[in-house]
Amino acid sequence: MKWKIDREKCIKCGACVGVCPVMSLELKDEGIVNDLKKCIFCGVCEKVCPVGAIKVER
Amino acid sequence: MLKDRYDVVVVGGGPGGSSAARTLAEKGLDVLLLEKRPSIGSEKRCAEGLSIGSLKMIKEKMGKIPRKCIAQMVNGAIIYAPNGKEVLIDFGEDAGAIMERKIFDKWLAAQAAKAGAHVQAKTEVVDVIKKNDFVSGVIAKFEGEIYNIEAKVVVAADGVESTVARKAGLNTTNKLINIDSGFQYEMCNLKMRDPKKIELWFGNEVAPRGYVWIFPKGKDVANVGVGVAMTDKPAKYYLDKFIEDNPKIFSRASILEVNAGGIPVGGFLKNMVLNGLVVVGDAAHQVNPIHGGGMKEATIAGMIAGEVIAKSIKKGDVSQKSLSEYNKKWWDKRGKKLQKIQNLREVVEKLSDEDFNMLAETLTGDDLMEFSRGNRFFKLGKILMKKPNLISLARKLI
Missing domain, CATH: 3.50.50.60 (FAD/NAD(P)-binding domain)
Structure with missing residues (x-):
């Protein structure tokens, strides 16, 4: 399982943070940070991302 | 400190x-x-965007809003059905503002x-x-x-x-079903029909379960954006496509700002x-x-x-x-109303382009304004009742 973010595309809007059911995502100065120990690779962050910056492989 | x-x-x-x-x-x-x-x-x-009523409410609470906070006053809206049919809302006087x-x-x-x-x-x-x-x-x-x-x-x-x-x-x-993905450019060198009117486009090709907007901030500057929900493609795809498909508006346009965000719509x-x-x-x-x-x-x-x-x-x-007095007061003042409007959203999201086209023939601009305020659902319900496949949806409004 893989979680990838394209930092060139990401606008740091935080939409993914608000939908993450396990709170593994955080919006930091440097951008979106994912705590892969918490992540369940459910893919809702990929679904909501307005710019298609997140890819989740299951 | x-x-x-x-x-x-x-x-x-x-x-x-x-x-x-x-x-x-x-x-x-x-x-x-x-x-x-x-x-x-x-x-x-x-x-x-803020309506004139919201501006008044904010003024009462926060003080007289300085002119510099407002990019442009607007006096109405032009709404486009999927087949291009227009519904015009014209107040003939200031009806809202696009803020800075x-x-x-x-x-x-x-x-x-x-x-x-x-x-x-x-x-x-x-x-x-x-x-x-x-x-x-x-x-x-x-x-x-x-x-x-x-x-x-x-x-x-x-x-x-x-x-x-x-x-x-x-x-x-947020549940995925209750969040829209929003994407927007602030653009200049636009050719808008009327910079005193917001423009909205509906349709499952243009913006599935949402709409495209132009909110003018000046005579050739505007926020041009899209909100969509539960799509396979990202919001940005729909906005870029809309811009490409509408050269009359955008052929000379430039991008001043790129915005995105999740919109919790219920x-x-x-x-x-x-x-x-x-x-x-x-x-x-x-x-x-x-x-x-x-x-x-x-x-x-x-x-x-x-x-x-x-x-x-x-x-x-x-x-x-x-x-928890806050819960009670908010639900009494806003929650019940907004919950009703969420029911309307859930109905609107299920309408086909054909349904939208039919509504554009029947409804007035005034009706649309009232719907967004949570009123006049009965009228919408009655129109939807006329189509057998929409009866169960219509019941949610009546």
């Missing part, structure tokens, strides 16, 4: 946070308003400061402090150092991420408080579900929160039970 103790810490310098902070400061409480970004009001995640949020939000925060709140930008709340099951403050990063700041009550007005509420243990996670929370914590604005999903506007809702909620918190602190009881 930051002190290590306040009556209330408000997290988030948007309209909800500033409204709560001003209300609390006016009641004589010692308030700290924190914004994590270096500049209050940017980067915006908003199309910046990087100025407006700073002014709102300054109004909180004027009432006595201390405002500090570029200070990120990294966690909440909890003592005996009460939220009793925040841990904040300020100029590279970590501060423990105690408070009797924390207001979580930290936007769609809703990090503070969730770290405190209140589940405010899923209202029965409970928005914990011991020592109140949630306000986008963080509590307080957004109009039909058009996605949140500034007005956040301002009202901030005001209610401020009043309830001040009362609770004065009687020395900031328990969930005491603060």
Whole structure:
């Protein structure tokens, strides 16, 4: 399982943070940070991302 | 400088946070308003529109709004059905404003400061402090150092991420079905039909379960955006396609700003408080579900929160039970109405392009305005009843 973010595309809007059911995502100065120990690779962050910056492989 | 103790810490310098902070400061409480970004009001995640009624409400609460906060007054809207049929709303006088949020939000925060709140930008709340099951403050990063700041009550007005509420243990996670993906360019060199009117495009090709908007900020400058839900392609795809398909408007256009964001368009929370914590604005999903506007809702909620918190602190009881007066007051004043509008959204989302075209033939601009305010659903229901496949949907409105 893989979680990838394209930092060139990401606008740091935080939409993914608000939908993450396990709170593994955080919006930091440097951008979106994912705590892969918490992540369940459910893919809702990929679904909501307005710019298609997140890819989740299951 | 930051002190290590306040009556209330408000997290988030948007309209909800500033409204709560001003209300609390006016009641004589010692308030700290924190914004994590270096500049209050940017980067915006908003199309910046406010109705004239909302402007009046904000003026009553926050003071006379300076002209510089408003980019452009508008007097109506042009709405396009999927087949191109237009519905015109023309008030013939100012009906709303497109704000300049990087100025407006700073002014709102300054109004909180004027009432006595201390405002500090570029200070990120990294966690909440909890003592005996009460939220009793925040841990904040300020100029590279970590501060423990105690408070009797924390207001979580930290936007769609809703990090503070969730770290405190209140589940405010957005369900995918209740969140729109928004993407927007602020553009110049546009050829708009009428820079005093907003323009909206509906249709499952243009914007599945949402719409494309042009909100003019000047004679050739506008916020051009899209909100969509539950799509396979990202919101940006739909906006880029719309721009490409409409060279009459965009052939000479340039992009001045790129904005994106999640819009919580429903899923209202029965409970928005914990011991020592109140949630306000986008963080509590307080957004109009039909058009996605949140500034007005956040301002009202901030005001209610401020009043309830001040009362609770004065009687020395900031328990969930005491603060839950906020739940009741918000649901009475806004929640019931917004829940009704969410039901409308759930019906509208199921309509086909053909249904939209039919509605554009029958409905007036005035009807559409009333729908967005939660009124006149009966009329819509009656029209939908005429089509056998829509009867069960129509029943939800009647």
